[in-house]
Amino acid sequence: MICRRKLIDRTTHLQWFHLISVNLSAVDTGKRYIGHSVDSSQKSINNGNITTIDKMSLASNLACLVDESSPVDERKPMNRLELKRYLELRIKKRVKDQYKNGKFHDLIEKVIANPYTLQDAYDSMRVNSNVNLSSECDNINFTSLAEELASGKFDISSNVYSISSRRTNNEKLVLPNLKTNVIQEAIRIALEVVYRPHFSKISHGCRTGRGQSSALKYICKEIANPDWWFPLTLNKKIDMRILSKLISTMESKIEDPKLYSIIHSMFNAGVLNIEFGAFAKGHGLPQEGVLSPILINIYLDLFDHEILNLSMKYEVLDTSDDGQRDESKLRSWFRRQMGPTRNGGYTSGVRVHCCRLMDEILVLVNGSKEVSMALKSEIETYVQGSLYLDLDSKTNILRCNDPRGVKFTGKIIKRTVIESPAVRAVHKLKEKVELFALQKEEAWDEGMVRIGKKVLGHGFKKVKESEIKHLADYNSVLSRVSCFRKPGMLTDHWYKVLLKVWMQDITLKKHETEEHILSKLLTEKALPQDLKDSFYAFQNHVKRYVSSEAKSTVTLLPESTVSSESVYITEVSSPLKAIRMCLQRYGITNREGYPRACHTLVLLDHDHIIDWFHGIVTRWLRWYHLCDNFGEIKLLITEKVRKSCIRTLATKYRLHEFEIERKFDSDLSVLPSSDDYEIDSVNTIVESRDFYYDEGLLYGIPYSGLCLLSLARTVSKSRPCTCFVIGCRAAAPCVYTIHVMQRQKFPVWNTGFSSCIHLSMHGKRIGLCKQHLKDLFIGHISLQSICFDDWK
Template sequence: MLTSLCMRRIITSNTHKLTFFHSSPKLEQQQPLTRTQLKTLVLNNYTNATNFTNLFQNVVASPSVLFTASHNISTTQNAPFHPYSLVQELRENRFDVAACCFTITQNGSSLVLPNLKLKVVIEAVRMVLEAVYDERFVTFCYGGRVGMGRHTAIRYLKNTLQNPTWWFTVRFKPHRFEHAHVEKLCFFVERKIKDCVFIDFIKRLFECKVLVIELGGNWLGKGLPQECGLCSILMNVYFDVFDKEIQETRLRENQENRELDMKMVGSGLGSDVFYKPVKVYAVRYLDEILVATSGGSKLLAMDLKMKVVKSLELGLSLRVDKLNTAIHSAVSEKIEFLGMELQAVLPSVLHPPMSEKAIRARKKYLRQKEVRAIEFRNARARNRRILGLKIFNHAYKKMKQSDGFKFDFSIENEVREIFKSWADEVVQEFLGSVDECQEWHRSLTAGDFLSLRHIRDQLPPDLVVAYDKFEEQVDKHLNPVKLRKVIEDKERKENQEEEQKYSKGTVEDLTRFCIKVDAPVGLIRKAVRLVAFTNHMGRPRPIDFLVALEDADIIKWYAGIARRWLDFFCCCHNFKVVKTIVSYHLRFSCILTLAEKHESTKREAIKHFSKDLKVYDMNGIDEIHFPTEKEVKMMGDRNLSDPKPVDGVLSLATVRLASDEPPTHCIAHFCDKTTTVFYRVRLLQNSLNVNPFEKWVQGMGVIHESLNQKCLPLCTNHIHDFYLGRITFQDIDLCGCRLTDDCCC
């Protein structure tokens, strides 16, 4: 479709991926280290003085550790090369960090990025820091840790935080780590790691600006290109002292308010007393901090807030936004945390009882179900009666026409089993009916003249005994009083359970508050309007700048946003609203975009692609990338992960270019394919001409504008993963290409 596009000539070295990797037959079969093996390797450098020494020379520069690091950041299944030359440079302390950095400058803003060689070393350092510190972090420290992501933090708040009264989130003014912060960070690291080379490497990363930690921004933990792989772990190390102080405060408050003094309450109250001890809760995800109190007054929350702000400003030299760090009532106000809205509500709000209309509908359904069961039972009895009569009629005719039946095989046992099963079912149905048992019991016990003594004396003893046994069996199986008593007991138990459930729910509503987590619907709808998924009336509309893409790429772009939103907000109480936005606004915006591209109507696009947005590959096999309506309905809070927000996918579009440039390597990590296509990066803020610091969605990250209009050579598999959000800019070696003078293609 694109016949002529002006693009900058991209000069890419076809061997840039292999400059520090050499093939090794032994190491091609080597497996990456497990966490246990890495931890053992790190502990081998642990001294009696409770410090680690020579970690950089003995662990980071280890071939197995570097191989594991390359495997971790690889976008392919195997990374079959091992960095021999890199090992020598690290062990001899000849590794030049500045030479491994690449600077992109545009419109006065610059971005320093590491090349693939430096990324491997950074990942190795991160692995070592994780092995040293992960078990030493407090339990409420989330982010940058295995199994400790956003959803795990939300689950902790739901299950642990009960009866919150006051809470606040700590907001930071936007500022970066300066020299003083770096020195303090290195001082904290030196407490456990006595390695000058290790500390010097971290300092050089800050000096070259390849490692930048900015608090108060919106790009940490979102997979944006300006985030380094060491940001999360180093931030946790920096905040570890603060976390320990909060932990001591929590333990002290819990210890002081652990037991209830019965003298203050009184001995006559008994079980009617509901005691709510004062507790302090805290959760930190990178630079987002939430502190809550339960059972305490607002003065306690204010005192706690002053201590937290003082510890951050004086102890860690951070700039706290005191205006936005405000105390809120947990019951009457919502608070934003981890991109979601939290509020304390009654348990009946999270699990509402059935309404009268729903109860009537359920009773109607049960009656209809019972009627259908009776009709089915009657039809089955009728069919069995007809079948039995046919069998007996056929057997009677055969007996009259011949002396008997002659078969090559015996079917007596099979027929006997069939009739026995029918008889058992009939008996069970009969014994389960109170009316029929009462009628037969009345018939069999009426006119009981054999119970008279002068009659029994005239009869044989065997007959009397047989009669008494018969009466016992009749009274045992057909007495309606016992059966009716069993049914009444069952109904009474059900009513008691319902009453207990109602009373328990009523007491909980009066004495307990739970955490409700909601997706910020207002911000999501603002993002939908900003990207122009909908018009001013809120109806889906096509997106013009996506018309230049292929059909499959358009669907993948929409699918990446849809799946990111669904994965991120699956733990929210109002997840149905997010499902509606995905199933309606995004799905039909994609259909309208495809219709505008092919100059057809919406109905024709639906007929061709279907509502599931099917596309066909080169072999004619259909592929579905966008979540189907059935798949969306089945989604819920089932997985506990750390999903990437939608920011990096929503604010980005890559357009395929028609180019006659020679084949080059794919710039995804450790991808050796040369069948690549050039894609131009188009950022949303530049396409809409919007200032991200003014008219932007609150809390939504922004990709660095220096990458706008840059061209990326990617293979088919990795552009597919890039559209769907499976890989980000952090999984791409942006240093693999250089831009020079303009020319036309």
């Protein structure tokens, strides 16, 4: 502590080490020494001599030194994550006290139905809402709430509210009120304490240190040379059969009938909105609730253990005759325990890997396709028969080197080969030859089209000359067919009739363009045959070289150079096409892809308009910084998002774009340009990793999509409004309308915008203070932090 805080001088250092040595020697000799006080010891040391020791214990001396070195007033305030850890740690100690005989007992009565636990859960929700804990809070009597919960008198059905919309045929969306939210948060933290140590290593999502980034890193760096992969697409809403299976699973670790009764009550009230596949559709949805992530992880933990059993089965048993011996000592022990296989071997050469991000699952197999198909069949049988979940039957087994790749976590994952320098040199020469031939072909086509247009112009000139008697050539074909010209027909019309007759004569195909007609059917037919033969001979030589010469050159290289240095790597790509579609859907770009003003945001303040676009940047930097095409995301930010923000401000203030950039230069610095991109992007990513986005603590915030809000009205004294964010009692200056911009089918891309908000939320109005409007736009809070029943 002395070295860390650096608040004690060298003399105090010597005093402390002297006191420790004296007391330690007293312990060794069985004697009890009493040390100096701080002042007397300081005086003795300054004089160069250590005199007799006053009567004070070692603990008292060290306490004095700590008090002098680290005053309480100078302690650094805790950030959001530290506060969250501190609150959950207090509840964790209460949960651990209920562990007896291998199970946790009476969590509702002894832990959750405790005013201090409910207060900590409420404070945890306020931390998620980015509310200062010292500010004024909601009027909740935690003592009476704990008594109602312990006695079973708390009625879940009367503490929820529902919203509906005509767009969903009056389908109701049931959401918990504040008290139910507090109880759900307390239950969530208690379940996290029980199950967090038991989750499998293949499980990612809503866990500390195991989120989307860790899942992608595991697939890209820790899985070596898979042959086949296939995603598992779950799609099922929770029903009574799934709930019964979930509760029977939880009974193996928790013995508490009251807990299961409350979960049943939440399900019957419709507030337990768990839908498998919803996290793949869109994260951070208000209808999912805080309980859904932990319950999904608990339920799918059965799948995690089953896939581990299946992987051990396929890796240990010898299912092929041409397997190679695996040198793993652990697997060798398992094989010895199971005995030799039918052909005397002990290994199958098969490796099975699985990665699960909440309800998104990707299975990778190193082996034959037959093994992969058998494994997929067993997995589907278990998921449908034992977990009662539906699977997408269209999911196919793909080769890992398939250029289409596989969709996972809103990204495209592909396997590409890194070639050796010698092979790359051969392919580079081949690409140069292809490029040279392509340039010659384009020049040939352009020349043919140019000559064809000149021919048409020459023909039109001849038609005009035929109308002049002294210039007309009566022996030409044009003069012979002029008898078919109707009286009074204009020159242009007559020429079009001639072209139409000619086109009918050559029997054109529908897919041929005008350029193709001019070059292939008009110009080339009139060219000398030797010129055409020389050009097409050159093109044929290029094709033969590209197809055969490159392969033959590679075969001449040493085998070690070709095989040992050429390795496959896993690349992750962001869905640029889907991102561009979202930009168009939200009004940031037009149909041609050019940035435009987002008219829905025009009525907002200029700082909130910039915050909305800043939220796109921060989300994209957080989600796509591991993608190999991250440079194209940078171009979208600088060319689409930033320019759209500037044009939105220009529309609002009716100023030129250059004046807007000059006026809001400091505010627009959060939207990086191409010049200062490297520094800003790195700083933003580091900030997001270190502070805001721990998936295990800040539930729903890392995956909260960007919402589009428009100004509905300003608040007046006759119609007051407070902020709808949980725990915030600040006055809301404005009321905003939520716009549901898209309703995509499953599976969808996570692009930074809300991909699956319930349609009942469309048109609903919420009141937000300026700070929480900014937090919602930037991504510091999610829609789960908003209490929609405040209008009541």
